[in-house]
Amino acid sequence: MEENTVRILLVASAFNSLTQRVHTELRERGHRVGVELALGDDLLRARVAQFGPDLILAPMLTSAIPEDIWSRHPVLIVHPGPKGDRGPSSLDWAIREDAPEWGVTVLQAVAEMDAGPIWASEPFRVTRCGKSELYRNEVSDAAVRAVLLAVDRFADSSFMPEPLDYDRPDVRGQLRPYHSQEYRRIDWSTDDTATVLRRLRAADSQPGVLDEILGRQYFLHGGHYEDRLRGYPGTIIATRDGAVCRATVDGAVWLPQLRPRRKPGGPATFKRPAADVLGPDLLAGVPEVPVTPFEASGRDTWSELRYYEQGEVGYLEFAFSGGAMSTDQCQRLLAAYRQACERPVNVLVLGAARDFFSNGIHLNVIEAAADPAEESWRNINAMNDLVEAILTTTDKLVISALAGNAAAGGVMLALAADEVWCRESAVLNPHYRLMGLHGSEYWTYTLPRRVGGDLADRLTRETLPVGARAAGEIGLVDRVAPGSAAEFRDWVCQEAAELASGSELADRLVAKKQRRAADEAAKPLAAYRDYELTQMRQNFYGANEPYHQLRRNFVHKVRPQVTPTHLLV
């Protein structure tokens, strides 16, 4: 082992957001990092033998590492709970019990699950939100801190990990059972809104709360407070932009997505906008209760769009489940964007306050469509219309503020703005190949313009995640700021206000207009779009194109047989 450089094999059930983040953070620090998906003990044994790791690290593992591996190699497991917490459903319990503080612990694999010596443990404050949002934010940040500390301690070689000892005052966790549906059940006739929300958030995004609506069984995904609507407990009282609102004994909650329970022998199901799943017949008589983005920003209700102003700056927040943007969602965002453009502000900030910026077109909605190729086409065109509107805004400075991750078309959506500001914790995947797509969103214009042709080619070909700091270094994003999502938001507001009141703004807007005109003269935006859509048309409608199968696998969460080659670097 070279001094302080560790050869680390990441073993994970999926190359998910946390694994990607750990991957980027460790590589940035000069460690040699390989990835192996946990797809079978023999495959893992072979990879360990081939890679020869100093250390095996499991950022997200839902299965056990075989004894012959952990007895011969140091194996550290990232557990999303404080010291002493054990079991497979840590975050579910934390949210159910409304724990104000929680933690992430890095512990060594031993025969007993989660009972090994402790290498590092980091606390965090629990924000009241869905489990997966918590995971991608507070959990992920604490996990990275704990992992980096554990790896430093490992490299130091004099560090002795702390045995798990429940007599120690700072060991406050406990062994808890699997959080099965019996703990998640909602009784709409007695449970108050706070209880219902905790149940929903503890189950979001997986596995959802199994429940009955109008005599049919569904898993409920997501849960948001509603401040005004009321009705008979358990009934669906409103719809809005694909979500449904359901009354509780003392209020109401919004349910954005549902997944029908799979019937024995029936086809696999996946989650989709709740109103689409229930359909117009079941929802007959239920009113659509819209809210404008401006109104939503002053209320405690569910809305994917919020708009507000602070001085000369307009903020258009969009937060889509899983970062996925269907045709309808793109069109609604475009309408809100156009309205924001009418406002007397000179800086416009785009992006969610927390969590995903965007992950591109909505693969689940496409999968459920009668004609997925046609729906893909509509979706990408709706996305392009939005990107085009941003690219052609010349009387305002537009900032994309990424508090969380972005991928594929979602990254390219961000690049349409004049500046891209990114939270240090965000991970970007600026490529489409894993979905078998050429990609559109005018990326052939925006990406090379930022990073140069060679790098644009490499980023889209290598299909690896890029950490925010690395993205800043290569010019993929302009500015990177540390801190929690809330701290990042404060920083964005401060910087945007300064930009709006700065003396250079007028000159920048003139330069922006000139550059757009010059670019248009050199090659019209329509030509980029035509070229990209020609490739996409082939991807959607051509014979032997991998996209439809890859999308199906993604939507149905089909695990690969072996670790994909792009991760084997």
Ligand code: COA
């Ligand atoms: N369409 C539909 N659902 C999507 C989505 C998309 N474009 N992107 C993400 N999601 C969903 C995931 O299925 C997941 O659902 P779950 O909560 O039921 O598990 C949820 O959003 C969160 O995504 P997940 O994959 O768990 O997050 P991650 O941070 O670990 O990984 C990505 C993020 C972006 C790497 C991964 O989601 C991905 O590859 N998405 C597809 C990107 C893409 O190809 N878009 C289409 C081309 S523009």
